[in-house]
Amino acid sequence: MRLGFIGLGAMGRPMALQLLRAGHQLELWARRPDSLRPLLEQGARACASPAELAGCAEVVFTMVTTSDDVAAIALGPDGLIQGAPAGSIHVDMSTISPQAARRIAGRLAEKDIAMLDAPVSGGVAAARAGTLAVMVGGEAGIFSRVRPLLETLGKTIVHVGGHGAGQVAKACNQMVMVASIEACAEALRLAAASGVDAGRVRSALLGGAAGSVVLEVFGGRMAARDFQAGVEARLHHKDFAILMHEASRLGCPLPVAGQVWQQINALMAHGWGGLDSVSLLKVLELAHA
């Protein structure tokens, strides 16, 4: 199938490669043309703008950072909306606000362009392995058509509901994940304060009711004191701004998420936004110093 892909960052690059390896023709556009090179060498083709790209693809994927990025690519002067044929599909896999996803979908619908919000979880390792969790919002008929493509990228593909529902699920995902990272950091901090080996505590917890992907992956980084980025904390900071704003808009109290948010703010204030979110442990250690 002729596909478009925009957003060749740490996550997007391996995802685009999966689609290419699955035998699809891939049209690319990037703000920084340098980032295209590895994929061009594998047979992808460069376009001059999102509008041109949209003109030669049945389905366009975007994987960028902010709501504004997606809006500019989809609706801007040289945006997808200027070139996409009626009946084509835009699948946005970025993590943006549910409200922005609904608004962009509404604008594209006016030109008979379908949209799905389809953010992912699992990180770079899962992107490389094609084992991401994909949370999809949008029309069921469109989801059915795109599903085989999503199965190239992920192993858990769930149609959560209408437009924005994928982003709601992703907000929930980030809340649970970062709250778990913080809880794990507090547990290992308490262990250390008690004179008990944090790594052994983690091992003891892994087999019980506190067992989780976060304890396995992020707890492992904490025990090894590896604060280099798997996922940069500044991205979780961005995600929390989205979800806490959404909760505020809905009048939905999230007491623990609110407290986690303040810990992430403390992390950012220390200048650690480029490190992994396991640096939440360092925030606790400073407070204790």
Added chain:
Amino acid sequence: MRLGFIGLGAMGRPMALQLLRAGHQLELWARRPDSLRPLLEQGARACASPAELAGCAEVVFTMVTTSDDVAAIALGPDGLIQGAPAGSIHVDMSTISPQAARRIAGRLAEKDIAMLDAPVSGGVAAARAGTLAVMVGGEAGIFSRVRPLLETLGKTIVHVGGHGAGQVAKACNQMVMVASIEACAEALRLAAASGVDAGRVRSALLGGAAGSVVLEVFGGRMAARDFQAGVEARLHHKDFAILMHEASRLGCPLPVAGQVWQQINALMAHGWGGLDSVSLLKVLELAHA
């Protein structure tokens, strides 16, 4: 081996049964003799006091509720210390404070009775299946001798450190677990407030970086709105009192655990201590009503 077992509650009963089925001779004592009957029918023997029980067992297990319960059984007038031969071992599998565990171990050591703190995680289902996670504190030599018995009860047996280290690990376990239950409740509450199906959000999250035993088990109960007890919330309330007191004693800040504690207090204030801790979701719903 001749073993003693005290504390035949929801967790203790299936654990005692595992030991009996593994071919050990089991001496029992209970405050309420009624609770002994099912095990006596399977060949266990009743004793008149903890002291008498200790006199005919090489290793005595206790599985009760509070630090005071363990102290009374171990050190009270008719306690284990009155009858246990030098060289015998007391394995306390209750969840109590690390300080209490260290204090009791110290008193027993004066009579050459060894002690391990060996609290567990996994709940009644894991107790029945013999697949508990067991977190052990105490001397390595004693741990080695008792390990085969613990393997009858659990599948993850970790020697965490010296006296009290098992209880520190258990405090960490409860913190991470209940914080995860609360985070899960907040996520599903946000989903519902957004008009998105909570069950589908849970399914979407299970395959990603937010995946956990809590999301699987407790998230499933929340999606099904099953608030009946798996583990009664009042026990988590007790566990949080222990761990927050311990953190305070050590001057160790636990911002998210502190917030979780207040949500559990709200749950208790609503009279829901006999329900499952997934009732934390109901606390959020009331606040939103």
